[in-house]
Amino acid sequence: MPRRLQRKRKKHRLTIRLSLLLIIILTLSGLYLEHARSQHIAAEKEKIAESSLPKTSADSTILQTIEPKNAVSASIEQALVARNFSGTVLVFRHGQIILNKAYGWKDQAKRIHNTIDTQYCIGSVQKGQTAYLIMQAVKSGKLSLDQKLSTFFPQVPNSKNISIKDMLNMSSGLRIDEKKISALNTTDSNEILAETLRQTTAAQNAGYSYQPVNYVLLAGILEKLYQTDYNSLFDKELKEPMKLNETSFYSETNKEQALSYSQGAAGPEYAPTTASSYADELGTGNVFMSARDLYTYFQALFNEDFLTNQERSELWQSYPGEKYASGIYNMTNSYHTRGVKARFESVVDFSKDGQSGIILLSNVWNQPKGYNDLASQLYKKVAAKS
Structure with a gap:
């Protein structure tokens, strides 16, 4: 070829x-x-x-106990142990959880320890959650913050001059004798709301005064707007969207909820609290949460899928010369909230950007002032730049 x-x-x-x-x-x-x-x-x-979840909900670190990671968290634990702290502490700094640990007894008689899953009554911290539900109603066009109370409950004295924002800021002048409500000895929220409406009065001077009746009436307004009971609304609009799996209303059969104690000379002393006593706290203090869920809730408030920066600022804006707004004390460099109910105490201090803070949930009341001052001191360690 x-x-x-x-x-x-x-x-x-x-x-x-x-x-x-x-x-x-x-x-x-x-x-x-x-x-x-x-x-x-x-x-x-x-x-x-x-994107619809709180930014921290996927953080596996909060699913387990976190021992002190550094000198700051170690000193916090040391201070709590020195006070015989019983409950759960969760500390976060610059967006990282540096301590998540439980101490003491959930049920002393049965020798059951508190764990990071234990639920504690958060008391008045719940007022902030009722305020959040109010803002959700505003976002959906059902309500405005300058709307008057008379739109919903015209029988309340001076209601035509009291706005929703006045009530959120505890500057409405509304007053009530809470003993008359507790005397009802009922768990029926309709009865509680009806008696609240009958007993509410209005002071002439409408400056700031911490009066829970404001939030009972706000809960009643939410029920009118959504045509459902407060508990169901809470679950649908807050608990489920934020995926709060360790949050519940008081129930004597819920074994995840801690028992609460007073600190006696011989140690913690237990005394039961009636179901009606919790029911009286409609919208103001009958929710139980774990520290993990409370952390997730507050982180969600800094997630624009739940509240925009503008909405959160508007909700937490206090009146001139005052600090309280929507369950939150607007301090100079931080936010603060606290609840005390049935010997439970909850204290939360966190930075303006939500990235650093401390959550204390206790089921033993053992101080004249509880843990409020101590939490403030411990927060300063968390917020320190060094």
Whole structure:
């Protein structure tokens, strides 16, 4: 065979091989690009799905006990142990949880210890959650903060001059004899609200005065707006969207809820609290939460899917010369909230950006002032720059 023909055939075979190689490369490239595209779509779908959750809800670190990680958290634990603290503490700093630990007894008689899953009555911290539900009603166009109380309960004295924001800020002038409500000895929220409406009076001077009746009436307004009971609304609009799995209303059969004690000379002393006593706290203090859930809740308030910066600022804006607004004390460099109910105490201090703070939930009342001052001192350690 002539060499020229041989060279021609070799060149033809090489061309075929190169073409096949190019086809293979292109096929593999196409498969890779399709795989990458699929991965990107899946990642975007996951991102969208997670966008409705609190930013910390996927943080596995809060699912377990976290021992002191540094000198700050170690000193906090030392201070709590020195006070015979019983409850759960959760400390976060610069967006990282540095302590999440439980101490003492959930049920002393049965020798059951508190754990990080234990639920404690958060008392008046719940007022902030009622305020959050009010803001959700504002966002949906059902309500405005300058709307008057008379729109809903015209029988309340001076209601035509009292706004929703006045009530949120405890600057409405509304008053009530809470003993008359507790004397009802009922768990029926309709009875409690009806008697509250009968007993409410209004002071002439409407400056700040801490009066829980404001939040009982706000709970009543929410029930009117949504045509449902407060507890069901709480679960649907707050608990479920924020995925709070360790949050509940008082129930004597709920074993996740701690018992509460007074500190006696011989140690913690237990005395039962009636169901009606908790029911009296409609919208103001009958929710139980774990420290983990309370942390997740506050983090959600800094998530724009729940509250925008403007909405949160408006909700937590106190009146001139005052500090209280919507369950929160607006301090100079931090936020503070506290609840005391049936020997339970909850104290939360956190930074203006929500990135650093301390949560104390206790089921033993053992101080004349509880843990309020101590929590403030411990928060200063958390907030320190060094």
